[in-house]
Amino acid sequence: MDNGRSRRPGAAAQTGAATLSLVAQRAGVSLATASRVLHGSGGRVVSDALRARVFAAASELRYVSNGPAQALARASSPVVGLVVHDVADPYFSAIAAGAMRVARAHGLMVMLAATFRDRDLELEYLAMLRAQRARGVLLAGSGFTDPGYTARLAGQIEAFEQQGGRVALVGQHGVHADAVLPDHRGGAAQAARYLWELGHRRIAVICGPRELETVAHRLEGVRSGLGCVGARLPEEHVVEADFTREGGRAAAIGLLRRIPDVTAIFALNDLMAAGVLAAVHDDPRRVVPRDVSVIGFDDLPHAVDLHPALTTVRLPLEEIGERALRLILEEEPGVGVRTVPTAATLVVRASTGPARR
Amino acid sequence: MDNGRSRRPGAAAQTGAATLSLVAQRAGVSLATASRVLHGSGGRVVSDALRARVFAAASELRYVSNGPAQALARASSPVVGLVVHDVADPYFSAIAAGAMRVARAHGLMVMLAATFRDRDLELEYLAMLRAQRARGVLLAGSGFTDPGYTARLAGQIEAFEQQGGRVALVGQHGVHADAVLPDHRGGAAQAARYLWELGHRRIAVICGPRELETVAHRLEGVRSGLGCVGARLPEEHVVEADFTREGGRAAAIGLLRRIPDVTAIFALNDLMAAGVLAAVHDDPRRVVPRDVSVIGFDDLPHAVDLHPALTTVRLPLEEIGERALRLILEEEPGVGVRTVPTAATLVVRASTGPARR
DNA sequence: AGCTCTCCGGAAAGCGCTTTCCAGTGCGCT
DNA sequence: AGCGCACTGGAAAGCGCTTTCCGGAGAGCT
Numbered sequence: 001m002d003n004g005r006s007r008r009p010g011a012a013a014q015t016g017a018a019t020l021s022l023v024a025q026r027a028g029v030s031l032a033t034a035s036r037v038l039h040g041s042g043g044r045v046v047s048d049a050l051r052a053r054v055f056a057a058a059s060e061l062r063y064v065s066n067g068p069a070q071a072l073a074r075a076s077s078p079v080v081g082l083v084v085h086d087v088a089d090p091y092f093s094a095i096a097a098g099a100m101r102v103a104r105a106h107g108l109m110v111m112l113a114a115t116f117r118d119r120d121l122e123l124e125y126l127a128m129l130r131a132q133r134a135r136g137v138l139l140a141g142s143g144f145t146d147p148g149y150t151a152r153l154a155g156q157i158e159a160f161e162q163q164g165g166r167v168a169l170v171g172q173h174g175v176h177a178d179a180v181l182p183d184h185r186g187g188a189a190q191a192a193r194y195l196w197e198l199g200h201r202r203i204a205v206i207c208g209p210r211e212l213e214t215v216a217h218r219l220e221g222v223r224s225g226l227g228c229v230g231a232r233l234p235e236e237h238v239v240e241a242d243f244t245r246e247g248g249r250a251a252a253i254g255l256l257r258r259i260p261d262v263t264a265i266f267a268l269n270d271l272m273a274a275g276v277l278a279a280v281h282d283d284p285r286r287v288v289p290r291d292v293s294v295i296g297f298d299d300l301p302h303a304v305d306l307h308p309a310l311t312t313v314r315l316p317l318e319e320i321g322e323r324a325l326r327l328i329l330e331e332e333p334g335v336g337v338r339t340v341p342t343a344a345t346l347v348v349r350a351s352t353g354p355a356r357r
Numbered sequence: 358m359d360n361g362r363s364r365r366p367g368a369a370a371q372t373g374a375a376t377l378s379l380v381a382q383r384a385g386v387s388l389a390t391a392s393r394v395l396h397g398s399g400g401r402v403v404s405d406a407l408r409a410r411v412f413a414a415a416s417e418l419r420y421v422s423n424g425p426a427q428a429l430a431r432a433s434s435p436v437v438g439l440v441v442h443d444v445a446d447p448y449f450s451a452i453a454a455g456a457m458r459v460a461r462a463h464g465l466m467v468m469l470a471a472t473f474r475d476r477d478l479e480l481e482y483l484a485m486l487r488a489q490r491a492r493g494v495l496l497a498g499s500g501f502t503d504p505g506y507t508a509r510l511a512g513q514i515e516a517f518e519q520q521g522g523r524v525a526l527v528g529q530h531g532v533h534a535d536a537v538l539p540d541h542r543g544g545a546a547q548a549a550r551y552l553w554e555l556g557h558r559r560i561a562v563i564c565g566p567r568e569l570e571t572v573a574h575r576l577e578g579v580r581s582g583l584g585c586v587g588a589r590l591p592e593e594h595v596v597e598a599d600f601t602r603e604g605g606r607a608a609a610i611g612l613l614r615r616i617p618d619v620t621a622i623f624a625l626n627d628l629m630a631a632g633v634l635a636a637v638h639d640d641p642r643r644v645v646p647r648d649v650s651v652i653g654f655d656d657l658p659h660a661v662d663l664h665p666a667l668t669t670v671r672l673p674l675e676e677i678g679e680r681a682l683r684l685i686l687e688e689e690p691g692v693g694v695r696t697v698p699t700a701a702t703l704v705v706r707a708s709t710g711p712a713r714r
Numbered sequence: 715a716g717c718t719c720t721c722c723g724g725a726a727a728g729c730g731c732t733t734t735c736c737a738g739t740g741c742g743c744t
Numbered sequence: 745a746g747c748g749c750a751c752t753g754g755a756a757a758g759c760g761c762t763t764t765c766c767g768g769a770g771a772g773c774t
Contacts, residue, residue, distance in 0.1 A: 065488055301602070390754075
C-alpha cells in the first residue's frame with residue numbers, strides 16, 4: 001500500500017507533519033469523521049466511541065490541523081491584520097495591546113505590520129494582508145493628508161472589503177470606513193485654552209510632520225482653542241520636526257533660541273514633550289514650569305515619570321485599539337460606516353504653571 | 358458557460374476574490390502560465406507577450422494571490438511567529454521592532470502573540486503557529502524556571518522543528534534550541550560591583566517573579582558580583598513583586614519602611630526602577646542619589662528621562678530581536694544549537710552616587 | 715410486519731494554487 | 745533534408761482540508 005512517501009508533484013519537503021487522513025486512518029474512521037471530531041462546526045454529531053478514538057489518534061500523532069489548508073477549504077482564516085507605524089513607539093504598542101486582547105478573546109491571531117510611516121509600504125502590507133485572506137485589518141497608524149495616497153488607500157480598502165474582509169481605522173484617513181476617532185482637535189483645544197487661562201500669551205507648538213492627519217488635527221485644535229479666547233497662533237510659533245523625542249529636543253533648542261520669550265510649549269505628542277523637557281533642562285536659564293510650561297499629548301505610561309511630571313492630554317489608547325477591533329469583529333457590517341468618537345481629556349500634572357510675568 | 362457562480366460544495370461565501378484561473382482566462386493563457394508569470398520561482402521563462410497580458414489581466418482584476426492556497430501548494434507560508442509576554446512592555450516592543458525589521462527584509466509577515474506570562478497560553482500559541490505552518494517562531498518572552506513547563510515547551514519545539522519550522526529563543530528557557538543569550542548575570546554582577554565600589558554596603562534588590570528565568574539570572578548575577586568582593590546579599594534584602602512600575606513602587610515603599618538604612622536599591626528592570634524612583638520621590642526624607650542610589654536594568658528608551666536619569670544596565674534590545682530572527686532565517690540549521698551571547702553594559706547616569714556615610 | 719424518519723459514517727468533489735510532465739515549435743547542426 | 749535540441753506553453757495531479765450528498769441502520773409509528 002502506498003503510504004504517501006513517494007514524492008508527488010506539488011508541495012515541498014515539509015516532512016513530519018501528521019495529516020488528518022493519517023489521524024483518520026489510525027483511528028479507523030473516515031476523513032470526514034476525523035474532520036468533524038477535530039474541527040467540526042457544522043452541527044453534526046459523532047458518536048462518543050469514534051470521538052474518543054479520533055482524539056486519541058490525534059494526540060498520539062501530535063496532530064495540529066494545517067491552517068492554510070483549512071483556510072483554503074473554509075475560505076476564511078483566523079487572522080486579523082494590525083498595521084502600525086512603529087511597534088517600538090509606545091503610542092502604537094498600547095493600541096496594539098488593546099487590539100490583541102480582543103483578538104485573543106475571539107481566538108484570532110494577529111499579523112503585525114510596521115510601516116515606519118512609509119505610505120507605499122502601508123499599501124503593500126494591506127495587499128499582503130488581503131492575500132492572506134485576513135478576516136479584518138486594523139489600520140492604527142495615522143493617515144496622511146495626501147490626496148494621491150488617500151485614493152490608493154481607498155482602492156485597497158474597497159478591494160479588501162469586496163473580498164469579504166472588514167477594515168477599521170484609528171483616525172479618519174479621509175476614507176470611507178469604520179473608524180475610532182480620537183478627539184485630537186478637542187483635546188488640543190482644551191490644552192491650548194488651559195495654557196491661555198494660566199496666563200500664557202506666547203505659546204509655541206512643536207509638532208510632527210504636518211502631512212500626518214493626527215498632527216494636522218491637533219494643530220487645528222490648538223488654533224481653534226486659541227480662537228475661542230480671541231487669540232491666534234502665529235505661524236512662526238509652530239515648529240515642525242520628527243515625531244520623536246529627538247525631534248522634540250532639537251526643535252525646542254532651536255525654538256528657545258529663536259523666540260526666547262515663549263512661556264509655554266505645546267508638544268504634539270509625549271515623545272516630543274520628553275525631548276522638550278530635556279532641552280529645557282539643559283538650558284541653565286530656564287526651569288519648567290517656572291519659566292516655560294510644557295504640555296504633551298497622548299499620556300503615555302511614562303509621562304508621569306518625566307520631570308516634572310508631564311501635563312498632557314490623555315487618549316485611552318488601549319481602549320482605542322480594543323474598540324477598533326471590536327468594530328470589525330463584533331458588529332455586523334451595517335449599511336453606512338460607523339464611527340466611535342473617543343474623548344481626549346486633559347491631565348494636569350506638574351509641567352505647567354502660571355505664566356511668568 | 359459556467360462562470361462559477363453556482364454554489365459548489367466546500368468553501369464559504371468569499372464572493373469577490375479574483376482567482377488565478379480567472380486571470381489566466383482573461384489573459385488567454387493557461388493556469389500554469391499565469392502562475393509562472395505572477396509567482397514564478399522555478400527558473401521558467403515566459404515570453405514577454407504573454408507576461409504582459411497576464412500582468413494586465415491581473416491588475417485589471419486587482420488580483421492578489423490566495424495566500425493560504427499558495428501556502429498549501431508550496432507547503433510553506435511566508436510568516437514567522439513572534440511570542441512575547443506583553444507588547445505594551447517597551448522591553449518586548451523593542452525586541453519586536455528589531456525582529457520585524459528582519460522579517461521585512463525577508464519579505465515575511467509577523468504573527469504576533471502576547472502571552473501575558475501565561476505558560477499555557479504560550480504553549481497554545483506555539484501550537485497555533487505550528488498549525489499556521491509558520492516558517493519559524495521567535496520566543497522572546499523570558500522562560501520559566503518550572504520543570505513541567507520546560508518539558509512541555511521542549512515537546513512543542515520539537516514538534517515545530519520536526520515539521521520543518523525553526524525556533525529561536527531569547528534567553529535559555531532550559532531548552533535545547535538556537536538562542537540569543539543576553540548576559541543577565543554579567544550585567545547584574547557588574548551593576549552590583551559598581552554599587553559596592555561606590556561604597557554601598559546595604560544594597561537591596563527589587564525583583565520580578567523569581568520563576569522568570571530572566572529574574573533568576575539577574576539575581577544570580579547580583580549574588581556573584583557581590584561575591585567577587587566578598588560580600589553577600591541577605592535574603593531579606595530581596596523583595597519580589599510584579600515586574601512593572603507599580604510593582605517596583607509598592608515594593609520600594611515597603612522596603613524603605615522595613616529596612617530604612619538601605620543605601621542602594623537595584624531594581625531588576627527599568628520599569629520597576631521607575632516605580633522605585635517614584636516611591637523615593639514621595640518620601641520627604643530621602644533624595645536620589647544622595648540618600649539612596651537606584652539602578653535599573655534594560656536601558657529602555659525613557660530611562661534617560663527619569664529623574665534623576667537612571668543608571669542602568671543596557672541590553673541592545675532591538676539588536677537582540679534582530680539577531681534572534683536572523684538565527685533562524687539566515688543560517689542553515691547546523692548540527693548543534695547555536696547561541697549568540699550578547700553583552701550587557703553598565704550605563705552610569707545620575708541615579709547612583711557614593712553611599713552616604 | 716411494513717413503512718417512514720432520524721442518525722451517523724463515508725465517498726468524493728472541490729477550495730486556489732504549484733509543479734511535473736509532455737508536446738509542439740523553430741533552430742542549428744551534420 | 746534530417747536530426748536533436750533548447751525553449752515555451754498547457755494539462756493535470758496533488759497539497760490537506762471542509763462539506764455535501766448518499767446510504768445503511770436502528771427507532772417509532774400504524
